[in-house]
Amino acid sequence: MFIITCPFCGERDQSEFSAGGEAHIVRPKQPTELSDDEWADFLFMRKNIKGVQFERWNHAHGCRKWFNVIRDTSNDKIHAVYKMGEKPPTK
Amino acid sequence: MCNLKSLNIQYLSSNYEKNMKNNYSIFSLLKNSLSYHENWHQAWRDPEPKKEYDAIIIGGGGHGLATAFYLAKKHNMKNIAVVEKGWIGGGNTGRNTTIIRSNYLWDASAGLYDHALKLWENLSQEINYNVMFSQRGVMNLAHNLQDVRDLKRRTHANRLNGIDAVWLTTEEVKKFCPIINTSPDIRYPVLGGTLQRRAGTARHDAVAWGYARAADAMGVDIIQNCEVKGIKRYGDTVEGIDTTKGFIKTKKIGVVAAGHSSVIANMAGIRLPLESKPLQALVSEPVKPIIDTVVMSNAVHAYVSQSDKGELVIGAGTDAYVSYTQRGSHDVVEGTLKAILELYPIFSRMKMLRQWGGIVDICPDASPIISKTNIKGLYFNCGWGTGGFKATPGSGDLFAHTIANDEPHKLNASFNINRFVSGDLVDEHGAAAVAH
Secondary structure: OOEEEEOOOEEEEHHHOEEEEEOOOOOOOOHHHOOHHHHHHHHOOEOOOOOEEEEEEEOOOOOOOEEEEEEEOOOOEEEEEEEOOOOOOOO | OHHHHHHHHHHHHHHHHHHOOOOOOHHHHHHHHHOOOOOOOOOOOOOOOOOEEOEEEEOOOHHHHHHHHHHHHHHOOOOEEEEOOOOOOOOHHHOOOOEEOOOOOOHHHHHHHHHHHHHHOOHHHHOOOOOOOEOOOEEEEEOOHHHHHHHHHHHHHHHHOOOOOEEEOHHHHHHHOOOOOOOOOOOOOOOEEEEEOOOEEOOHHHHHHHHHHHHHHOOOEEEOOOOEEEEEEEOOEEEEEEEOOEEEEEOOEEEOOHHHHHHHHHHHOOOEOOEEEEEEEEEEOOOOOOOOOEEEEOOOOEEEEEOOOOOEEEEEEEOOOOOOOOOOOHHHHHHHHHHHHHHOHHHOOOOEEEEEEEEEEEOOOOOOEEEEOOOEOEEEEEOEOOOOHHHHHHHHHHHHHHHHHOOOOOOOHHHOOOHHHHOOOOOOHHHHHOOO
16 A cells, blocks of 8 residues: 555555556567567566566556556555656666 | 385385374373473474475475475475475465365366365374364355356356355355345345355464474474575576575475565576465454355455454455565455445444455466476476465475476376466466455
8 A cells, every 4th residue: 555646646545546567568569470488478477576666557546647657566665657658767 | 016106105104103203182182281281392393404405395384384295295205395484384374364165167277176175174184283174165156147157157167077066046145144135235236156065264374383293293394584595506407595594405496485486486587477466364353153154255355254263254355566565455455345344234343353465476367387497406386376275285295296206297287387388378267366
């Protein structure tokens, strides 16, 4: 249970948001040329990091926009929030 | 050949009995009562790790301890260790809602979970420890037409696989558990349900302690407060583990680390299809016996039973995001309790005593992984998600088989890691993903 700062609406309770999982998983450019291993990697394999993780969230009960969050999964502390398409802040 | 094998088993089991020097029985209870129960023998040793083991199990929960027990008992591997970051059974083994059932939809799951249920039926005798296994039945409720179709289909599938299952009408549900509100005008009306009478509950702490004691009696070293810091590999073969108590050499590593499986996989340089999420449960203040079975409802995500102490044991859902914090969101508990209160108006003034979370590792197909990996000598038993407790004995038995023979048993062959590449998934979402 934590507060997420939506880049469009500001601080809201986490229950207003849907978690979209790991961020920056790039959709294959030429899916027909992918091997089974590469498909498995894209579809199923996840970093599932204990620590600082990059993830996608959707403000489902608000503006309904997607954005990225950098969150420490070991204590649920949020380090940064940035919009879709933006490069993650480096610090 | 056959005779030799059975002789061997007899020899092993008699050896095992001899090693259980301090058998628990009515006589040991009487004897110890004379000295005010102050002289009970320590249940298991607290050894320092040796330099080398034939196999090391990472994770001292129910599944890990059961694996060590069956490796020693059935596969005659005595030089093994279980390393545990915290204390025995302090993770999900001691945090679940203790439900045991085997009414899964697909053949592969039915084989796996019913194998476990059959082992549960004799477990207290097998490990000489009362795990308080109680076959009080598990009832699953249907609240809409789709639930009715799904649950009826599952009942038929179960019976084809030799698993006991019956369909109950709304009246039969009410008769079986009279405190359920079966009024047709509630938000989630009860349209019927399924019942597995062989299903039930067991005391989860006793399962960890019982397996630990029985494994220890056969020479297994249980090393607590020993965190694994790295997996040492030479090419594609494992060499040992780095721990907070130093390096331990071994040729075989069985990882049974539940929510932390991905952390260990990362140390070995492999990827798993897992996400770790908090799953919550809560218990009420103790009251007189009011519910003598387990009632689960997938659609509204509420399940409830009553412990022998009298507390209502209530299982809530998982949070939708990855977290290792062993706590969960309040809104998840709130949603569950709303559904519980509508189904059981009699609980409206109950006070909740404790709430907690455990980190569950969830597979995309809601089925576990009990498998070899591409690295020689590295085995994973993970992905049990929200329902691993029920499988504890079967999981340990099959994982021990896989480690000892470097080949899966036919019952866990479908639960290999490669199914995410081949696409041959065991999709239990319909039957099992929500409520466990």
